[in-house]
Amino acid sequence: MINIPSTLKISLRALRVNKMRSALTMLGIVIGVGAVIAMLAVGEGASQKIADQIASIGSNLLIILPGSTSSGGVRMGSGTQTTLTMGDTDAILRECPAVADVAPEHGGVAQIVYGNQNWSTGIRGTTPNMLNVREWQLSSGRPFTGQEVKSGAKVCLLGQIVVDNLFGDIDPTGQVVRIKKVPFIVIGVLAPKGQSLTGQDQDDTIFVPITAAQKQLFGTQFPGMVRLIHVKAKSAEDLDAAEKQITELLRQRHRIGSKQENDFTVRNLTQLMQTQEESSKVMALLLGAIASVSLIVGGIGIMNIMLVSVTERTREIGIRMAVGARTWDIRLQFIIEALTLSLIGGVIGIIIGVGGSKILSAFAEWPTIISPFYVVLAFCFSGLVGIFFGFYPAYKASLLDPIDALRFE
Amino acid sequence: MPLIDTNEITKIYQLGDISVKALCAVSFSIENGEFIAIMGPSGSGKSTFMNILGCLDKPTSGRYLLEGTDVGSLGRDELAAIRNKKIGFVFQGFNLLSRTSALENVELPMLYNGVTAKERRQMAMSALKSVGLEGREHHYPNQLSGGQQQRVAVARALVNNAPIILADEPTGNLDTKTSAEIMGLFTKLNAESNITIILITHEPDIAEYSKRIIKFRDGCIVTDEANKKIRVKDND
Numbered sequence: 001m002i003n004i005p006s007t008l009k010i011s012l013r014a015l016r017v018n019k020m021r022s023a024l025t026m027l028g029i030v031i032g033v034g035a036v037i038a039m040l041a042v043g044e045g046a047s048q049k050i051a052d053q054i055a056s057i058g059s060n061l062l063i064i065l066p067g068s069t070s071s072g073g074v075r076m077g078s079g080t081q082t083t084l085t086m087g088d089t090d091a092i093l094r095e096c097p098a099v100a101d102v103a104p105e106h107g108g109v110a111q112i113v114y115g116n117q118n119w120s121t122g123i124r125g126t127t128p129n130m131l132n133v134r135e136w137q138l139s140s141g142r143p144f145t146g147q148e149v150k151s152g153a154k155v156c157l158l159g160q161i162v163v164d165n166l167f168g169d170i171d172p173t174g175q176v177v178r179i180k181k182v183p184f185i186v187i188g189v190l191a192p193k194g195q196s197l198t199g200q201d202q203d204d205t206i207f208v209p210i211t212a213a214q215k216q217l218f219g220t221q222f223p224g225m226v227r228l229i230h231v232k233a234k235s236a237e238d239l240d241a242a243e244k245q246i247t248e249l250l251r252q253r254h255r256i257g258s259k260q261e262n263d264f265t266v267r268n269l270t271q272l273m274q275t276q277e278e279s280s281k282v283m284a285l286l287l288g289a290i291a292s293v294s295l296i297v298g299g300i301g302i303m304n305i306m307l308v309s310v311t312e313r314t315r316e317i318g319i320r321m322a323v324g325a326r327t328w329d330i331r332l333q334f335i336i337e338a339l340t341l342s343l344i345g346g347v348i349g350i351i352i353g354v355g356g357s358k359i360l361s362a363f364a365e366w367p368t369i370i371s372p373f374y375v376v377l378a379f380c381f382s383g384l385v386g387i388f389f390g391f392y393p394a395y396k397a398s399l400l401d402p403i404d405a406l407r408f409e
Numbered sequence: 410m411p412l413i414d415t416n417e418i419t420k421i422y423q424l425g426d427i428s429v430k431a432l433c434a435v436s437f438s439i440e441n442g443e444f445i446a447i448m449g450p451s452g453s454g455k456s457t458f459m460n461i462l463g464c465l466d467k468p469t470s471g472r473y474l475l476e477g478t479d480v481g482s483l484g485r486d487e488l489a490a491i492r493n494k495k496i497g498f499v500f501q502g503f504n505l506l507s508r509t510s511a512l513e514n515v516e517l518p519m520l521y522n523g524v525t526a527k528e529r530r531q532m533a534m535s536a537l538k539s540v541g542l543e544g545r546e547h548h549y550p551n552q553l554s555g556g557q558q559q560r561v562a563v564a565r566a567l568v569n570n571a572p573i574i575l576a577d578e579p580t581g582n583l584d585t586k587t588s589a590e591i592m593g594l595f596t597k598l599n600a601e602s603n604i605t606i607i608l609i610t611h612e613p614d615i616a617e618y619s620k621r622i623i624k625f626r627d628g629c630i631v632t633d634e635a636n637k638k639i640r641v642k643d644n645d
Contacts, residue, residue: 326521
């Protein structure tokens with residue numbers, strides 16, 4: 001039967017008496033909690049940014065590039081060989097069970113003209129499957145159809161950057177643009193995706209049916225040649241299986257002997273980024289852990305001050321014991337005092353941590369995310385620090401001999 | 410059944426290799442409603458005896474029965490509960506909490522026995538009134554005179570309706586006039602509320618207010634006799 005409200009009142013009064021000391025003691029916790037929150041916010045922001053980029057390139061994505069050519073021992077870069085075909089694309093979708101969808105790509109950079117405006121950008125000849133593989137929405141219009149791909153129709157989908165540069169405020173749908181002087185009808189606009197991980201603007205692009213790109217715009221060394229193939233695996237777990245199945249299939253189709261090297265490369269972009277995301281999470285936790293060291297240092301500050309306070313107030317403790325305070329009455333009084341210090345410090349720390357990360361994201365343009373979970377965690381942790389470091393001084397106080405305590409000068 | 414009954418209480422302090430005998434086999438009993446003065450020179454063991462009576466200390470050997478309860482067998486918290494309910498302390502140095510109002514000082518013992526805040530306030534107010542400090546409830550100890558501070562301490566000792574008040578040289582820091590006032594207060598409490606009062610004093614004047622005087626020397630009771638000429642009021 002311990003009187004919590006009165007004990008709380010006693011503790012608060014004791015803290016008010018030494019305002020400066022209480023404030024300085026709190027400062028340790030304030031800095032600790034503030035640092036933990038700011039660090040976690042920065043870390044969380046960084047991994048969220050990467051996660052967004054993963055989402056923007058399309059999840060579970062594999063990219064198949066042709067191999068490098070070599071002439072007289074000089075090896076050219078990846079993609080210089082032209083070994084991938086439309087046939088490969090169809091075969092992958094047909095024969096690899098781990099693959100959900102496939103889209104070929106053939107294209108290059110070309111000038112596009114509308115009215116008196118012109119712009120140069122990457123033209124991607126592809127199939128309607130591309131929108132699914134890359135998880136790309138349309139902000140207006142319609143995708144091109146399988147029929148339009150077959151017939152090599154001169155239609156195109158514009159990325160937002162292209163629209164901004166050529167059309168300004170005009171609705172591009174239904175307008176005619178000229179790509180390499182060939183007129184194309186704009187049938188839709190791609191929804192903006194923002195920058196890719198490498199800083200490339202993904203919205204600076206034009207989609208056309210692959211047949212149109214092959215026949216009208218860029219030409220091919222042989223019929224049905226594609227520059228690369230985008231593959232969507234059924235799930236993140238299927239990525240490895242899909243990579244293996246594709247490699248096996250393409251080696252067969254390209255008649256590569258068991259001792260020969262592949263004439264293509266399969267790149268797992270999603271996995272690459274997930275690794276980055278994970279490492280940024282580890283980084284955030286590491287920063288948080290370092291910051292929480294300062295929280296512990298703050299806790300030691302509390303313990304130090306509480307020990308001083310117990311010594312200073314030995315006589316008070318003696319009086320309380322003489323009039324009937326029991327062990328836990330005394331203990332709770334000092335624990336609540338330490339807890340109050342650490343919790344008030346925690347609240348101020350949260351305010352400073354949240355404010356600090358907002359300022360950081362405003363001025364340094366770092367993305368920061370304040371997760372309520374971490375705020376609650378930091379608050380609880382500060383409380384725990386208070387109880388933990390308050391216990392020993394409280395324990396010491398409760399074990400004082402009442403007679404000695406009363407005589408203490 | 411006597412209120413207090415001690416049987417061959419000894420207290421030995423161990424100071425390094427030397428053991429100091431502070432009390433040697435003290436046996437006596439106190440009935441309800443007595444007013445006792447304990448006298449003796451410094452180091453005679455009277456304070457040690459008082460601490461044991463007040464359940465602040467335990468005897469090395471011997472038995473101490475308080476209202477029939479063997480105090481020697483009780484733990485820390487049980488002793489605290491006894492101090493809370495049965496014994497009120499008045500000290501030479503007042504021992505009030507500074508930066509705490511008179512009212513809150515008097516409320517202090519009730520913080521530890523589950524009395525509600527409202528009741529606490531009421532009881533503390535009436536205790537302060539009974540020691541004549543009405544209107545000074547919100548004064549802080551440093552705003553009160555020595556005599557007034559000691560009255561607050563007496564009110565604190567009274568507030569839980571404890572049957573015993575133990576006063577350790579309550580007038581040691583007070584002038585003659587104020588001492589007389591405090592002693593008058595004790596006499597009144599003893600007579601009107603039948604509170605057993607045990608006080609330690611050096612001064613024969615003060616001891617004269619009591620009904621029974623016990624003298625200590627070298628840890629033993631040397632005399633224990635009724636006071637023949639009880640002083641009721643200060644002869645002013």
